[in-house]
Every structure is written in structure tokens, then in C-alpha cells.
């Protein structure tokens with residue numbers, strides 16, 4: 383049985399059979415892979431807590447001929463990211479980032495820059511004073527390296543550079559649309575203020591290492607969140623967990639919902 387060794391990040395993990403888990407990893411060398419961890423739910427499992435979502439580890443997998451699922455052989459933790467699981471906002475932010483990396487990459491396709499953006503995103507979210515905003519900015523980084531960056535320099539329908547008023551954001555068109563074209567867009571397109579556009583453009587130009595230091599006013603933050611969340615949903619092809627409006631729910635349930643969908 384061939385053996386794979388690679389740095390890996392746990393994207394999600396679900397129960398399987400009586401005592402096992404099926405774990406989706408985003409790996410540096412082989413992209414997204416799924417593996418069965420035999421006995422992972424037993425009290426004295428050798429995997430311990432290493433199969434929790436967001437854990438960064440050294441992973442060893444066996445490939446079974448004729449089976450699309452790998453067998454998880456060994457996991458050694460590099461970074462456990464415990465602080466990411468300490469609040470609803472960090473859980474939701476990290477889960478959005480993990481889900482996005484999984485959604486925009488194909489099984490078995492290594493995309494090292496997405497891998498590093500995910501890792502840097504986790505580090506930034508757990509150290510951020512504003513985890514929701516930090517997560518949203520790193521979502522853009524993941525999209526950038528996966529080749530889905532939105533275009534904000536013109537109308538993405540008519541290619542015009544003047545809008546004759548406000549600009550709108552169309553997820554379907556992949557960026558800004560003008561006042562005339564927005565009327566023909568099938569889905570809702572939020573208006574984007576000049577301040578939001580300027581901030582957005584700045585983010586897309588800047589060195590990712592400086593992202594966690596960016597600050598935004600509450601209104602700008604809300605506007606950015608709405609635009610980025612709509613766009614991410616569109617690229618991912620489904621509605622992703624939200625970082626806002628989750629406070630009424632009980633933490634464990636949000637955690638489950640965010641990482642086990």
C-alpha cells in the first residue's frame with residue numbers, strides 16, 4: 383500500500399460507523415483528501431484530539447487500491463489552534479475559511495498558496511481583535527490564490543468605467559456593476575459605497591502579512607461583510623456559515639453546524 387506523508391490541515395471530521403471518523407484534510411502536497419481514521423472515537427484512540435477541525439499536523443496516509451478513501455495512519459500536531467475554538471466568532475471565521483478552501487479546490491489538486499493562506503488566516507484570526515473582519519479578508523486571499531478574485535475596476539457586464547451614480551456588487555458577474563447594468567441582474571446586488579470600494583481595492587493590493595492590522599468602521603465592516611459573504615457563497619456554490627448573527631445559538635451547536643456540514 384503506497385504511503386503519503388504531507389503537512390495537512392483538518393477541514394472537517396464526521397462520525398463513521400461505530401468508532402471511526404472520516405476526515406477531510408487540506409494537504410500541502412496532495413490538496414484535498416479524505417481518509418478514514420479507524421477507532422478515532424474510542425476513548426484511548428492514538429489520534430487523540432488531532433482530528434479536530436483546524437488542526438495543523440504532519441499526516442501519514444495509506445492508499446488502498448480500489449478505494450477512494452485513504453486510511454489515516456498517523457497524525458502529529460504542529461499547531462492545534464485551540465484559541466480558534468474559544469469563541470463563536472473565531473469558530474465561525476475559521477470554519478468559513480476552511481469551507482471556502484475546500485469548496486474552491488478540487489480533490490487531489492495541490493494548491494500550496496491556498497494551503498498557506500488558510501494557515502496564515504487561522505493564525506491571524508486567533509490573534510485578531512476583530513476575527514470576523516480578519517476572516518473575511520483572508521477569504522479574499524484564499525479566493526485570490528484559487529483564481530477567483532473579484533474585479534472592481536469597471537462594470538463587469540458592460541466593461542464601462544463610469545457608473546453614472548453608485549456602484550453595485552454582483553456575485554454572478556464577479557465584481558462591480560454599473561447603475562444601468564444592475565437593473566438586469568437576476569439576483570440582489572448590494573450598493574457599495576466609495577469607502578468600501580477603496581478599502582476593498584486596498585486589500586487586494588496589499589501584502590497579506592499586513593491584513594490583520596487593517597481596521598474598519600462598523601458601517602464599512604458591515605458593508606464588506608455583506609459583499610464578501612455573498613461573493614463567497616456564489617463561488618462556493620452554497621450558503622456558508624455566517625460570522626454575524628450567530629450569538630443566539632448555543633456554541634457547541636454552532637461549532638457542529640459550522641464544521642460538519
Ligand SMILES: [Zn+2]
Pocket residue numbers: 537538539540541542559560561562563564
Ligand atoms: Zn455596466
